[in-house]
Each structure stands twice: as C-alpha cells, then as structure tokens.
Amino acid sequence: MRKKVTIVGAGNVGATAAHWIAAKELADVVLIDVVEGVPQGKALDLLQAMPIEKRDCTILGTNDYADTAGSDVVVITAGIPRKPGMSRDDLLMTNFKIMSDVVGKVVAQSPDTIIIVVSNPLDAMAQAAFKAAGFPRERVIGMAGVLDSARFRTFIAEELQVSVENVTAFVLGGHGDTMVPLSRYSTMAGIPITELIAPERLKELETRTANGGAEIVKHLKTGSAYYAPSAAAVEMVEAILKDKKKILPCAAYLQGEYGISGLYVGVPCKLGSKGLEKIIEIKLTAEEQAALQKSADSVKELCTVIGVA
Numbered sequence: 001m002r003k004k005v006t007i008v009g010a011g012n013v014g015a016t017a018a019h020w021i022a023a024k025e026l027a028d029v030v031l032i033d034v035v036e037g038v039p040q041g042k043a044l045d046l047l048q049a050m051p052i053e054k055r056d057c058t059i060l061g062t063n064d065y066a067d068t069a070g071s072d073v074v075v076i077t078a079g080i081p082r083k084p085g086m087s088r089d090d091l092l093m094t095n096f097k098i099m100s101d102v103v104g105k106v107v108a109q110s111p112d113t114i115i116i117v118v119s120n121p122l123d124a125m126a127q128a129a130f131k132a133a134g135f136p137r138e139r140v141i142g143m144a145g146v147l148d149s150a151r152f153r154t155f156i157a158e159e160l161q162v163s164v165e166n167v168t169a170f171v172l173g174g175h176g177d178t179m180v181p182l183s184r185y186s187t188m189a190g191i192p193i194t195e196l197i198a199p200e201r202l203k204e205l206e207t208r209t210a211n212g213g214a215e216i217v218k219h220l221k222t223g224s225a226y227y228a229p230s231a232a233a234v235e236m237v238e239a240i241l242k243d244k245k246k247i248l249p250c251a252a253y254l255q256g257e258y259g260i261s262g263l264y265v266g267v268p269c270k271l272g273s274k275g276l277e278k279i280i281e282i283k284l285t286a287e288e289q290a291a292l293q294k295s296a297d298s299v300k301e302l303c304t305v306i307g308v309a
C-alpha cells in the first residue's frame with residue numbers, strides 16, 4: 001500500500017509541497033484547507049499532471065478531516081505569511097489560533113502520525129503543535145534548518161563556482177534573525193569553507209542567509225518564499241517515509257541537549273521512520289553556543305506570549 005501524506009494549508013507552500021511529493025512519487029497526498037474549492041481545484045489540477053509525469057499518486061483536495069485519516073505524515077503549512085516590513089514574529093497570534101485549531105483535528109484522525117510544522121514563527125508554532133498534539137517529541141518536528149542551510153549552500157556554491165552537490169552546511173537555532181549559520185561545519189567536497197572563503201566574505205554570506213526569507217518577501221511583496229520551503233519540507237517527509245536515517249537540521253524539542261530544555265530550537269537531527277530518531281550534539285565554540293542560546297531565548301519569549309513555554 002502506498003504511504004499517505006496530508007498537507008494542511010493548500011496555499012503556496014502546501015500546494016507546492018504536494019507537487020514535489022507527487023513528482024517524486026513518494027505518497028498519496030491529501031490537501032486540506034479551510035477555503036472551499038481551493039484544495040479541490042489544486043489537487044485535481046495536479047492529479048491531471050500525473051499521466052504526463054508518469055507518476056501513480058492519488059491527490060485529493062478536501063475541507064473534511066475525515067479524508068486525512070491514517071496519514072503517515074502530516075505537514076502543517078496553514079497560516080498567514082508575512083509581507084514586506086513584517087517579521088515572522090508578527091504572525092504569532094494569528095497563526096497560533098490556526099495551529100491550535102488544526103492540530104486537534106489532525107490528531108483525532110491520525111493518532112500515530114508524524115507532524116512536520118512549517119507555519120511561522122516556526123519554532124514557536126512547532127512548540128504549540130507539540131503541546132496541542134500531546135505526542136512524544138519524536139513525532140512533532142519543525143522545518144526551517146533544511147531551508148536555511150539550503151540557502152547558505154546556494155550562496156557558498158555560487159561564491160566558489162562549484163556544484164551545489166559539493167556543498168554541505170548547517171544552520172542552527174531558531175528560524176529568525178538570530179539563526180546561527182555554522183561556517184565551521186560547512187564544507188566544499190569535505191574541505192571546511194573557512195579555509196576557502198575569507199572571514200569577511202563568509203560573514204556576508206552568513207548575513208544574507210539569516211535574511212534569506214526577508215530578501216524574497218521584499219521581491220514578492222504579496223507573500224513569502226515557497227519553492228525552497230516546500231522542497232525542504234518534502235526532504236524531511238522523504239527521509240521519514242523511506243526510513244533514511246538522514247541527518248538534517250530541524251527544529252526539535254530539546255531536553256537538555258545543547259544546554260537547552262523544554263524548547264523547540266533548530267539542531268542536527270536524524271530522521272527515519274520513527275520521526276526524530278536522534279539529536280546530534282556537535283561541539284560548539286563559546287561564541288557559537290552563546291549565539292544559539294540567544295536564538296533560543298528569542299524563541300522562548302514567543303512561546304511565553306502564547307502560553308506554551
């Protein structure tokens with residue numbers, strides 16, 4: 001039997017995630033939204049691309065959670081995106097209400113599922129979903145680090161004029177201005193980029209990465225990025241469905257790792273069929289640890305505001 005993935009929110013990120021899943025023939029997809037007609041229309045449109053793409057996936061658009069029953073993975077993208085001049089934190093109250101509404105309905109239909117949270121502000125929304133779901137931390141994971149690291153990898157590959165396949169990078173911390181691009185653990189063909197790119201230039205690439213979301217919002221004006229974010233969420237879905245044991249930076253509920261407790265923060269994680277299978281602890285310098293702590297503090301502030309700290 002094919003795997004089943006539900007995507008909550010049939011907007012830009014949600015519909016594009018459905019597209020990537022179907023294009024990779026990873027699973028049958030259920031696309032659900034509060035707006036009537038939009039998930040149905042987008043799902044039917046995508047379904048009609050399957051004969052052309054030679055992919056056998058069903059794609060169902062719906063407003064009824066009964067259709068999501070028994071999902072292996074649920075990706076939550078429901079929520080408003082930011083516009084120019086806004087920070088992700090400005091979305092907190094609106095998206096918290098949406099998250100609280102959605103998670104209960106998801107869990108009622110798929111009590112054994114693994115939830116991947118995408119809605120912003122990411123780490124606080126992951127924490128809200130975790131508390132609302134009542135699942136173990138292994139089954140509620142936030143997507144941000146894969147996207148932020150992909151942005152960093154893009155800029156490094158451009159800088160060094162090499163294939164993106166040669167570049168690995170890690171961005172840790174919360175998905176906000178305080179995220180922590182870890183140049184020391186980023187490589188080109190195994191060579192630390194700190195040996196290849198001058199420190200001042202590296203700093204510029206780190207800053208561009210940290211502002212990567214805002215750079216796209218400024219261009220788009222009406223919303224935020226969705227091609228790379230949806231591809232990032234689908235990389236996590238694939239790692240879980242195929243039990244790949246893949247190490248990816250994800251927002252996970254820390255219980256003492258990196259000296260942080262009771263909070264979602266981006267760290268390197270091993271993803272497999274059980275969801276979050278391990279948190280990888282890498283040695284940080286005092287400066288990196290302080291930056292991670294600062295980032296965690298800003299996540300905690302948001303969690304306190306919505307009462308999920």
Ligand SMILES: NC(=O)c1ccc[n+]([C@@H]2O[C@H](COP(=O)([O-])OP(=O)(O)OC[C@H]3O[C@@H](n4cnc5c(N)ncnc54)[C@H](O)[C@@H]3O)[C@@H](O)[C@H]2O)c1
Binds near residue numbers: 010077091102118
């Ligand atoms: N974590 C990340 O790295 C990352 C990256 C990109 C976007 N995002 C976030 O993802 C969210 C979605 O972005 P988008 O560009 O797809 O926005 P969008 O406006 O295109 O889509 C959001 C969809 O959510 C739906 N929705 C609203 N309330 C709902 C509810 N209660 N139940 C079901 N659906 C509901 C809307 O009808 C809409 O179709 C935003 O919060 C955005 O900030 C996060």
Ligand SMILES: O=C(O)C[C@H](O)C(=O)O
Binds near residue numbers: 082
């Ligand atoms: O920037 C945003 O608001 C959307 C997303 O978090 C991103 O980084 O692209």
